[in-house]
Amino acid sequence: MPKVTVKEKAKNAERKPAAIGPDIDLSEYSLQADDHGEIQKLTGLTDEVRERAITVGIDAEESCRSGSFFQMDHSVILAATNQSGLEVMSTTEALKKYEWLTDYWWKAVQVDADKYTARAELQQHHGYFLRALPGAKAEFPLQACLYMGREGMAQHVHNIIIAEEGSELHIITGCTTAQSVKSGLHVGISEFYIKKNAKVTFTMIHNWAENVAVRPRTGTIVEENGVFMSNYICMRPVKTLQMYPAAYCIGENATVRYNTILSAPEGSKMDVGSKVCLRAKGSRAEVVARAISKGGAIVTRGNLIGEVPGIKAHLECRGLILSERGSILAIPELDGRVSGVEMSHEAAVGKIAEEEIQYLMARGLTSDEATAAIVRGFLDIEIKGLPEHLRREIKKAVEMGEKEERIL
Numbered sequence: 001m002p003k004v005t006v007k008e009k010a011k012n013a014e015r016k017p018a019a020i021g022p023d024i025d026l027s028e029y030s031l032q033a034d035d036h037g038e039i040q041k042l043t044g045l046t047d048e049v050r051e052r053a054i055t056v057g058i059d060a061e062e063s064c065r066s067g068s069f070f071q072m073d074h075s076v077i078l079a080a081t082n083q084s085g086l087e088v089m090s091t092t093e094a095l096k097k098y099e100w101l102t103d104y105w106w107k108a109v110q111v112d113a114d115k116y117t118a119r120a121e122l123q124q125h126h127g128y129f130l131r132a133l134p135g136a137k138a139e140f141p142l143q144a145c146l147y148m149g150r151e152g153m154a155q156h157v158h159n160i161i162i163a164e165e166g167s168e169l170h171i172i173t174g175c176t177t178a179q180s181v182k183s184g185l186h187v188g189i190s191e192f193y194i195k196k197n198a199k200v201t202f203t204m205i206h207n208w209a210e211n212v213a214v215r216p217r218t219g220t221i222v223e224e225n226g227v228f229m230s231n232y233i234c235m236r237p238v239k240t241l242q243m244y245p246a247a248y249c250i251g252e253n254a255t256v257r258y259n260t261i262l263s264a265p266e267g268s269k270m271d272v273g274s275k276v277c278l279r280a281k282g283s284r285a286e287v288v289a290r291a292i293s294k295g296g297a298i299v300t301r302g303n304l305i306g307e308v309p310g311i312k313a314h315l316e317c318r319g320l321i322l323s324e325r326g327s328i329l330a331i332p333e334l335d336g337r338v339s340g341v342e343m344s345h346e347a348a349v350g351k352i353a354e355e356e357i358q359y360l361m362a363r364g365l366t367s368d369e370a371t372a373a374i375v376r377g378f379l380d381i382e383i384k385g386l387p388e389h390l391r392r393e394i395k396k397a398v399e400m401g402e403k404e405e406r407i408l
Contacts, residue, residue, distance in 0.1 A: 006111050010121040013112035020301075021242030021271045024213050026119060029154035029185040033073035033125075042068055042078060048179060049147065056174025056205040057396075058145045066170075067130075069144040073153060074125040085136025086169075087129065088144075091158050094129035101129075104160055108191040108219030108248075116215040120156045120189045127157035127189070132167035132198070141170040141203075146188065148212075149178040154185040161190065163198035163226075171200070175214075176207040183211035183239070190218040194226035196251065203231040210237040210267060218243065224251030224280075234270065235263045237296075244301060246275040249283035249311075260289040261379055264296025266325060273301025273331070278311040278341075285313040290379050293319070293326030302345070303333040309340025319349040320378055322371070 017023045039045065042060040045053065049072075050060045062068055067081035067088040076090040087094075095101050111121050128144045148155050163169045175186060186208075194200050208214060222228050228247060247256040258274035276285035287302045304313040319328035332345040352374050360370035 006106055006121060009112040010118040013118040014115055014122070016112070016114050016118065018114040018116065018215070018242065020244060022240055022269065024185065024215070024240070026115065026154070026185070030150070030152050031123060031154055033075070033150055033153055036072045036075040036077050039077050042070060045070075049149075052176045052178065052207070053145050053147070053174065055207045056145065056176045057172045057203065058143050058174045062143075064140045065143050066138045066140045067142045069128040069130070069142070070147065071126055071128070071145070071157065072147045073150055073155065076126050079128070081142070083139055085133045085167075086138060086142065087131040087133070088142060089129050090126045091129045091160055092124075092126050094160065101160065104162065104191060104193060106191075108193070108221050109189055109217050113217065116187045117189060117217050120158050120187050120217070123154075123156050124158050125156050127159040129160050130169070130171060131162045132164055132169040134164040135166045136164070137168040138170050141172045144171065144173040146173070146175045146186070147177070148181055148184050148186065150184070151181050152183050154187070156187045157189065159188065159190040161200065161202070162193045163195060163200045165195045166197045167195070168199045169201070171202045172205070173202070174205045174207070177209045177212060181212075182209050184209070185213045186215070188216045190216065192218070192220035192228060194220065194222040194228050196224045196226065198223075199227040201229045201231075204233070206234040206238070206241075207236045208238040211239045213239050214241045214243070216243040216245070218245035220245070220247040220256070222247060222249050222251065222254040222256060225253050226251060227255045229257045229259075230274075231259045232272070233261045234272075235261070237265045237268050238270065239267075240269045242271045244273045244275060246277065247285070248277045248279060249285065250279050252280045253282040253284075254280060255284045257285070258287045260300070262289070262291045262298055262300070264291070264293050264298045264326070266295025266323065268296035270296065271299040271301070273299075273303065275303040275305070276313065277305045277307060278313060279307045281308055281310045283311050287315045289317045291317070291319040291328050292375060292378070293321045293323065293328050295323040295325045297327045299329045299331065301331045301333075303335065304343055304345075305335040305337065306341035306343055307337050309338055312342045314343070315345035317347045318378070320375070321349065321351050322375075
C-alpha cells in the first residue's frame with residue numbers, strides 16, 4: 001500500500017474532535033490577517049504591544065535575553081539571536097533552510113490526533129524554530145511571543161525546539177492578545193527534542209482574553225541524561241483552555257519535570273494536564289500543579305506511565321476553591337506496567353482555613369490582604385534546578401496576575 005503523507009493524515013482528521021475538553025467550531029474564526037512587516041528590535045513595538053508583552057515575560061529591551069522571536073497574528077516581525085551557537089527563526093524559514101527538519105516534523109505530536117493538530121498542518125501560520133547547537137549553553141533565556149491583535153481571528157502555529165547533544169537552552173515564551181481583542185482561537189503545536197546530555201528549561205506564560213479558545217498540543221522526546229523542565233502559568237481569564245502535553249523518556253537517566261500554576265476567574269474553563277512515559281532505565285519524572293478557582297472550572301490531570309524497572313516518578317496536585325461557584329477536579333493517574341517501578345502521588349482540593357485568615361488578621365492584615373498572602377504562598381512552587389533569572393520571571397508573572405485580578 002502507498003504511504004500516507006502528513007497532509008493526507010491531516011485531511012482525514014479535519015473533523016476529528018479532541019478526546020478531552022469541549023469541542024470548538026473552527027468555522028467561527030477568521031483566517032484573515034494583515035501583514036505587519038518586520039522590525040529590527042523589539043523596542044520598535046508600539047507602547048500598547050510592549051505593555052501586553054511585558055505581562056507574559058517578554059522584555060522589549062532584551063537586556064537579559066539571548067535572542068527574540070515575535071509573531072503578530074500571522075506575521076513574523078522579528079527573529080534574531082544575540083549569542084553564537086543558538087538559532088532563532090520561523091519554522092517556515094527553517095524548513096526551507098534545513099532538509100533534515102522534516103525528520104522532526106510531527107514526530108513528537110501526531111498530526112491526526114484531532115482537528116486542531118490537523119488544522120495546524122493544513123493552515124499553518126509560521127511558529128518558531130529554536131535550536132542550540134552541540135555543546136552550546138545559553139547565557140540568558142531566548143524569548144518568543146505569539147501575539148494576537150485581530151478580533152475573532154484564528155492563529156495556528158507549529159513550533160520546533162531542538163537542544164543538540166550537550167547543549168543547554170532556557171526559553172521564555174509568552175502568548176497574549178491586544179487589549180481590544182476579546183475573542184479568538186489559538187492552536188499551538190510544539191515539539192521538543194532533548195538530545196543526549198542536553199537540558200531545556202521552558203517557561204510559558206499565558207495572558208489571553210475572556211472569550212479566547214486555546215488549544216496547545218505538545219510533545220517532548222528526551223534522550224540519555226537529558227533534562228526537560230516545563231513551567232506553565234495562566235493567571236488571567238480565558239474562555240476555554242485544553243492542553244495535555246506528553247513527554248517520552250527514551251534514554252537512560254532522562255528527567256522530566258512539569259510545574260503548572262493556574263488561576264481560573266468566573267467564566268473560565270481550564271482542562272490542563274501532563275503525561276510522562278518513562279521508557280528507559282533510571283528515568284525520572286515529577287509533575288506538580290497548583291490550581292486556584294475564583295469561580296471558574298478547572299480540571300487538572302496527571303498521568304505517569306512506568307514501562308521499565310528502575311524508574312521513579314511523583315505526581316502532586318493541590319487546589320484551592322475561593323468562590324462558591326468555582327470547581328476543581330483533580331485526576332491523578334499512576335500506570336506501572338512492570339515490577340520494579342517507584343511511583344507516588346498526592347492530591348488535595350479544599351478552601352482556605354478560616355483560622356489561617358484570623359491568624360494573619362490578628363497581626364494587622366485585612367481579610368483581603370490575608371487571603372492574598374495565603375494565595376501567594378500557595379502558588380510559590382519550589383522548582384528545582386531553575387536558573388535565578390527564570391525564577392524571577394515566574395514570580396513576577398504570578399504577582400502580576402494576582403494584582404490585575406484584584407484590580408478587575
